[in-house]
Amino acid sequence: MTTYEEVRVRERVEPRQMFLKLGGWDVSTATLTVAAACVLAFLYLPIVTLMVFSFNANPITRLPLTEWTFFWYEKAFGNEILLTALGNSLIVASCAVTICLCIGIPTALALDRYDFPGKTALRRLVILPITLPGLITGVSMLTFFKMTGVQLSLATVIIGHGTALTAIVVTNVFARLQRFDRRIEEASADLGAKPLRTFWHITLPNIRSAIIGSSLIAFTLSFDEIPVTYFLTGRDNTLPMYIWSTIRRGMTPEINAIGTVIIGVSIVLLLSSVFIMSDSGVRKRPRK
Amino acid sequence: MVNIVEIHNLTKTFPGVVAVDNVSLEIREGELMTMLGPSGCGKTTTLRMIGGFEFPDTGRVILEGEDVTRLPPYKRRVNMMFQDFALFPHLTVEKNIAYGMRVAGMAKAELVREVARMLEMIELPDKAKNLPSELSNGQKQRVALARALIRRPRVLLLDEPMSALDAKLRETMQVELKHLHEKLGLTFVLVTHDQTEALVMSDRVVVMDEGRIAQVGTPIELYDNPATPYVANFLGTSNMVVAKVTEVSGETIVTEYGSGTIRVAAQGKRPAVGSEVMLCIRPEKVRVLLNGQDSPESFNRLDGVIAEQFFHGASVHLALDVGAATSIVIQHQLDTAEGQAALPPAGQRVSLSIDPASITLFEEVTAYGAEDRV
Amino acid sequence: MSQSRRRLFGFAALFAGPAVWWGTVLLAPYAIMFMISFYSKQFPFMIPDFQFGNYIHLVSDPQYYLVLSRSLKIAFFVSVVAFFLSYPLTYFMVFKVKSPRVRLLLYVATIIPLWVSYLLRAYTWKTILGTEGILNSFLIWIGIVDEPIQLFLYNQFAMVITMAYIFTPFMVMPIYAALEKIPRSLLEASKDLGIGKFGTFFRITLPLTIPGILAGFTFTFCLAAGDFISPQLVGGPYSNMIANVVATQYGIANDWPMGSALSMVMLFIVLGIITLSDKFERIGRLNLG
Numbered sequence: 001m002t003t004y005e006e007v008r009v010r011e012r013v014e015p016r017q018m019f020l021k022l023g024g025w026d027v028s029t030a031t032l033t034v035a036a037a038c039v040l041a042f043l044y045l046p047i048v049t050l051m052v053f054s055f056n057a058n059p060i061t062r063l064p065l066t067e068w069t070f071f072w073y074e075k076a077f078g079n080e081i082l083l084t085a086l087g088n089s090l091i092v093a094s095c096a097v098t099i100c101l102c103i104g105i106p107t108a109l110a111l112d113r114y115d116f117p118g119k120t121a122l123r124r125l126v127i128l129p130i131t132l133p134g135l136i137t138g139v140s141m142l143t144f145f146k147m148t149g150v151q152l153s154l155a156t157v158i159i160g161h162g163t164a165l166t167a168i169v170v171t172n173v174f175a176r177l178q179r180f181d182r183r184i185e186e187a188s189a190d191l192g193a194k195p196l197r198t199f200w201h202i203t204l205p206n207i208r209s210a211i212i213g214s215s216l217i218a219f220t221l222s223f224d225e226i227p228v229t230y231f232l233t234g235r236d237n238t239l240p241m242y243i244w245s246t247i248r249r250g251m252t253p254e255i256n257a258i259g260t261v262i263i264g265v266s267i268v269l270l271l272s273s274v275f276i277m278s279d280s281g282v283r284k285r286p287r288k
Numbered sequence: 289m290v291n292i293v294e295i296h297n298l299t300k301t302f303p304g305v306v307a308v309d310n311v312s313l314e315i316r317e318g319e320l321m322t323m324l325g326p327s328g329c330g331k332t333t334t335l336r337m338i339g340g341f342e343f344p345d346t347g348r349v350i351l352e353g354e355d356v357t358r359l360p361p362y363k364r365r366v367n368m369m370f371q372d373f374a375l376f377p378h379l380t381v382e383k384n385i386a387y388g389m390r391v392a393g394m395a396k397a398e399l400v401r402e403v404a405r406m407l408e409m410i411e412l413p414d415k416a417k418n419l420p421s422e423l424s425n426g427q428k429q430r431v432a433l434a435r436a437l438i439r440r441p442r443v444l445l446l447d448e449p450m451s452a453l454d455a456k457l458r459e460t461m462q463v464e465l466k467h468l469h470e471k472l473g474l475t476f477v478l479v480t481h482d483q484t485e486a487l488v489m490s491d492r493v494v495v496m497d498e499g500r501i502a503q504v505g506t507p508i509e510l511y512d513n514p515a516t517p518y519v520a521n522f523l524g525t526s527n528m529v530v531a532k533v534t535e536v537s538g539e540t541i542v543t544e545y546g547s548g549t550i551r552v553a554a555q556g557k558r559p560a561v562g563s564e565v566m567l568c569i570r571p572e573k574v575r576v577l578l579n580g581q582d583s584p585e586s587f588n589r590l591d592g593v594i595a596e597q598f599f600h601g602a603s604v605h606l607a608l609d610v611g612a613a614t615s616i617v618i619q620h621q622l623d624t625a626e627g628q629a630a631l632p633p634a635g636q637r638v639s640l641s642i643d644p645a646s647i648t649l650f651e652e653v654t655a656y657g658a659e660d661r662v
Numbered sequence: 663m664s665q666s667r668r669r670l671f672g673f674a675a676l677f678a679g680p681a682v683w684w685g686t687v688l689l690a691p692y693a694i695m696f697m698i699s700f701y702s703k704q705f706p707f708m709i710p711d712f713q714f715g716n717y718i719h720l721v722s723d724p725q726y727y728l729v730l731s732r733s734l735k736i737a738f739f740v741s742v743v744a745f746f747l748s749y750p751l752t753y754f755m756v757f758k759v760k761s762p763r764v765r766l767l768l769y770v771a772t773i774i775p776l777w778v779s780y781l782l783r784a785y786t787w788k789t790i791l792g793t794e795g796i797l798n799s800f801l802i803w804i805g806i807v808d809e810p811i812q813l814f815l816y817n818q819f820a821m822v823i824t825m826a827y828i829f830t831p832f833m834v835m836p837i838y839a840a841l842e843k844i845p846r847s848l849l850e851a852s853k854d855l856g857i858g859k860f861g862t863f864f865r866i867t868l869p870l871t872i873p874g875i876l877a878g879f880t881f882t883f884c885l886a887a888g889d890f891i892s893p894q895l896v897g898g899p900y901s902n903m904i905a906n907v908v909a910t911q912y913g914i915a916n917d918w919p920m921g922s923a924l925s926m927v928m929l930f931i932v933l934g935i936i937t938l939s940d941k942f943e944r945i946g947r948l949n950l951g
Contacts, residue, residue: 244781
């Protein structure tokens, strides 16, 4: 047993002895800072590598760097197949997002506002495609299309992406609806607005940021999707499928160039979605 | 007087609870009526059924002679000021106010004029372009008021209008709302759990308890003649003491409390001799007799010892031990020099004088204790 | 119209379309896949004879067992590495970064790689670890080694590194949320009661973040176990994961019933893990009071 006296003595001494001070920082904080910096570096090293080598003249990605060039960008943007694939990807992503919104918003509303048999089952089912490996969604839909005799094409890819990514819209919009103060809808009805008008003028503007944010995320994910596309695409290639087929054959800095562009665009999309979803951008400043 | 709203036998159940239980009520044109009660007593549900936000299981809501029981809110000429105001967060103050008339299709020029008039009325013309998130709670409340009033409703419903305001602002707004009510001549139906608010503002008060109406009346009626111990206890502070009936003669009932007797005006009640009854004695109706002061012959006299003092600013509450289970709390005014000089110290023996007519007798004995008298 | 009739009507108008959609593209495919997993393969495609042959085959052929255990092992190591990368970083962000703006910025910076093409992130590791790659050429350039080291790429080590890199953000997110939720007063109370920094960490902070850690493990584990792109890119000969086998069944092997059976096994493993971690997480949450 330790007496009170002993405990007090130890308390007085312990902090000084346990932590060496290094210029105002104790060792644990310093270690932690270094570790955090290393992890961040680890996360960004490959991305930076990709970007740097997209400007490096040497066709083999190795150090030391040789000379600065835009050659790989010119080559990438002169590549017909690549451009077609890019076009396909943009079409797929846009159509998939449209599906996500048309299906996702009503689903979220139904989950938020109504009680119906199978509601819990639906909630589980809807998020399956983002919890299960993408491959399972891919092969199950492949089987489905094969059995129903549907030809694989960009359309099947779009349906596949629509199915896999609607969950993003559902979960985001549902979360926003749950936080949503239903009394402002009552206030609108009280002030004479019929239900549809209330939905357009009151409900929609207040869940808008969740809708835009999740659309951007869904777009980015669709643009980058492989596991589902891999099984559902016909003769047409999307950009990731094209890149996939190229890098399996060998490496070319052309991929670095197109990768850098994709990263740039993705980051812009992501940052805007974060910005919109956090609502920090939505008219916080008082208007004059 | 004309009844603008009548509700007949309204009942509403939610899963597991009867929120409103067979409530009937008439609201007169132009009055300020308050529904008062603790949370869960059914007052808000009743208000929401008048507004059309809930539909009753049974019963009817009549507005200006028309049955509106099943009409949705957007088809009723009543408007609501919501608890926490429910301003549209994405619309500016002027758009919030304009919303109701815009929906109604008012011409642009007239709408602008009307909104300006409303902004003038609530004294916030410089906030027209601000979003609700940039307003203080007091300002939000005024915007909510203007938003409801621009539709010129026949009845304005106010759901806990003061709950979001701090104590100081609450008092100011109570007076402002009352003035506004007088100015507009509009019917106000207010819901609150704050008894002071109800007493200060209302023409009539409906006290509700567990989905039923306990009593309806003017604030003075309710205060002086509470129908049940529940009402007596809920409105103002009171001594609720249990006494034993020793004699019933004519208009007077004599009871025994502690070592003394208390005579009470019968007011039509006839409790059996020997039964227990509950007496409601308001602290301010009890006088302390100092230095052999006299009181009318018909008044009750009780002797006791001052046990504790509780300072309340303009007055002090004294807890008196009269040799019974519960002590009696009385109010002693400190607003005059005499009053201050005459404050008896703790431990002193004093005599009390109580008018028998100021005591309310209940034949039912309930559990309402003396906890919040001080 | 009565209130309930009106609500029913609104619900039907709202949900009829989505209901048909979910039934067709989600429920039906899963159901069909489940059905086919009992069929048997026969040239040119398959025959609908209802039997358990595929599942029996899965259990009896050691090859599948090997792939399955390899997938689970790799997924486990990926989760562990991701955890040791994530925890110090998130702890630093939540407790050492004082400014909320900087904290948010760092957090977003950690999440951003998630949105940078998954394929490209796997691919860069190939360019980094390859024989001719950046790491080797760097080592030769600065003179540490003379010959390129073959050990970096095309093995399970490369797979673990690559996947840990790819999935770390999924570990960071729930841990960050869990750490941020801890009331500072708890830590102050612990210190006030005379417990040092390390004691406070192991007795208060770590136990309170267990639900977050569990969620992170579930995410990374399931994602890694179901990946078939990284293994093909950086894995080399002994790196077939279960997802690769599924892909092969639907491709070259053209044995869809077997592929379906494997997919069903994967589906149930993943669902099992999610349910289990959900249960543990709930217990953890209850302990939080």
